[in-house]
Amino acid sequence: MKLICVVTIALLLLGLAPVAGAQGGDFTLTIVHTNDTHARIEQTNANGGTCSADDAAAGKCFGGVARRMTAIGQIRREGGPMILVDAGDQFQGTLFFTQYKGQESVPFMNAMGYQAMALGNHEFDDGPATLAAFIKALNFPVVSANTDVSREPGLAGLIAPYAILEAGGEKIGVVGFITEEAGILSRPGPNVTFDPIEPAVRAAVGELRSKGINKIVGLSHAGVERDQQVAAAVDGIDVIVGGHTHTLLSNTDSSAYGPYPIVVKSPSGAPVLVVQAFWAGKYLGRLDVTFDAAGTAIRWRGNPILLDSSVPQDANVLAEVRALAEPLKAITEQVVGTAAVDLDGERTSCRFGECTMGNLLTDAMLAATAAEGTQIALQNSGSIRASIPAGPVTLGQVLEVLPFGNTLATFDLRGDDLWAALEHSVSRAENTENEGTGRFLQVAGLRFTWNADQPVGSRILSAEVKQPDGTYAPLDRTATYRLVSNDFTRQGGDGFEMLAQKAINPYDFGDPLDKVFADYLKANSPVAPRLEGRISRAEAATAPTAVIVTPVATDTATAPLPTTGAADNTAGQLLALLVAGVAVMLVSAGILLRRGAGLQG
Known part of the structure; x- marks a missing residue:
């Protein structure tokens, strides 16, 4: 459930009104921010993937550090008090990180x-x-x-x-915090621990206030839902600049x-005031806040700035990016296969349901493991970081x-432990803004229905x-079943x-998983995966709903159940729906379960 606690409609409207000149002890600060750029130092396509030559020529690419440098410079030249912060996840997501760690x-963050x-x-x-060298x-x-x-x-x-920053003669406290689940979402090692957020932040805020600092920004990598909980x-x-959930907040x-x-x-x-600016550097967040003498936010305005082709790329920065990209070309341009359809690896698809990239x-x-008698494959969706458009597929795209x-x-793995893994997989997937949804499993050799x-x-x-x-x-x-997954999961x-x-x-x-994927593309192209009903989300059970079972063609709103198999398999599917409180009408021998509208993405 979204914890959006709006003060009042009038206050919200006031917050969106232009910031007037400071009066008395009032102080206006511009907060410029990014989050979850994930090594996208080059411009990207609309989905955060590779910007193709055709996309670039058509002006359909976004972000990149050269464009961000221009936008930050434009704001800085306005001359008002300003701070520039990042809410984490600079690492991981492109070959730039693979190569340069x-x-x-x-150099770009320092220069900006x-x-x-x-x-x-x-x-x-x-x-x-690697983190220590970066810091x-x-x-x-x-x-x-x-x-x-x-x-x-x-790291000690x-x-x-x-941190205590200065802007316009005023001191600004910036308190960082991270999701408590970072230890299971990454590989910090046994010597790093993540404590509950609220007590740690409360203590840090107390120290800052004891130093006379009354304007405090939370710099969060905990997700938009968690940020609202901390704020409350x-x-x-006064402000929480967030990341982690790749959330777009916007007034337009x-x-x-x-x-x-x-x-x-x-x-x-x-x-x-809670803000976040999507991901991949597609937007640059800008929030202008006026504080009174007591450090309370009294007026504000802002919106994320779309870094599209209307924002020119800084020529010097672009040259540096191209120099870093040059050694990667031999890898990125090697064609390993062909996709006859778009391969959907978007988080809004793969973390909440079946997706073609996952299949x-x-x-x-x-x-790859057939010779070992493997029956079932499990892949956490959090490890799927991009989509691939139809056409030639390069090794760079695979990586x-x-x-x-x-x-x-x-x-x-015993069947009861596999069932427990499936339960864990869907334990966060009812809400697209939940953190931890990367646990949602894509599967092969298995199909399941969840509610x-x-x-x-x-x-x-x-x-x-x-x-x-x-x-x-x-x-x-x-x-006992034979399974394949990845080492992280x-x-x-x-x-x-x-x-x-229990393994x-x-x-x-x-x-390596990327080699397995590339080898499969080489051997099986053109590939054309489809949604097969491996993962089905049952309709809400609040009221009986007729689910029409017909042999119509599939589309993006449907998830077909396989028509092969004995009659008891069909009966099992129908029984599962009845358990969920859904009335089922069998129209013909072919079966197709229409997916509930609750599945987002």
Whole structure:
């Protein structure tokens, strides 16, 4: 449930009104911010993927550090007090990170004049040593009040709970915090811990206020829902600049999650302004806030700035980006296959339901381990980082989809533990703004139905395993199955503790996942994966609803159930729907379950 606590309609309208000149002790600050750029130092297409030559020629590319440099310079030349901050996840997502391990971002962030950065969970993807080298190269502090690195020799002393910035003669406190789940979302190692957010932030705010600082910005990598909870629980924060959930807040885009800013009441009733600026550097956030003498926000206005082709790219920065890109060309331009259809790897698709990229990838994993008798493939959707448009597929695109360097992991697993893994997979997937949705599993050799209206732990209605003849049989909770996943998930990443603890004879050192995918494309192109009904989301059970079962052709709003198999398989599917409180009408022998409108993306 969205925790959007708007102070009043009048206050919101006032906040969106132009900021007038300061009166008396009033002070106006411009907060410029980014989040979740994920190594997108080049301009990208609309979805954060590779900007093709055709897209560039048509002016359909966005972001990139050269364009961001121009936009920041334009704001800075206005001459008012300003701070520039980043809410984390500079790491991971393109070949630039694979090659340069975060150092690709350093010179540009320093040159732009960033003044503080929050830790993101992906900053730990390559371990503490890579993060330490990154922080040491920056000209500004990295802050996280709820991250304890005191026992990690490489990071000890490099991360502070807060920073104190100066703008227009005023001191601004910036308190960092990160999702408490960073430890299972990344690879920080055993010596780094993540504490509960509210107590850590409350303590940091208290220290700042004891120093006489009454204008405080939270710099968060916890997600928009969590940011609103923190705003409502901790006094003394005026603004929260967020990241992690890749959320667009906007006053002009009807597809946005909410207004920019979202206004939340603090425990004392003061307004707290919550902002976030999507991801991949497509937007540059700008919030102008006027504070009174007591440090309370009294007026504000702002909106994310779309960094499209109307914003020119800084020529000097662009030249530096191209120099960094040159060594990567031999990799990025190698064609490994062809896609006959778009391969959908978007987080709004893959983290909440079946997606074509997930189907293709898990099929490749099964094929690569067929000689071992593998029956089922599981792939966490958080490891799928990009889509690929129809046409030639390059190795560079493959590496953008799978940038983490994961390897295949094979193991045996009892059916009851597999059921528990499926329950964990859907435990956050009822809301597209939930954090932790990267745990949603894409599957092959398996199909399941789930209901978001049921309690967590009781959402899986049915699960069936594909048989050698192509039919499906109910998952036997007492049987043992042969599985393939990736090493991150098998070792308990994304909270899959049952895979870490219950896997039988695990081997986590198979071929690199990107190689497996590229080899599959080479052997099977052109590929044309489709939605097959591997993952079905049941209709809400609040009232009986007729689900028409007909043999019509599939489209983007439908998820077909396979028509092959014995009659008891059909009966099992219908029974699962009846359990969910859905009235079913069997119209003909062919079956197609229309997916509920609740599935977003």
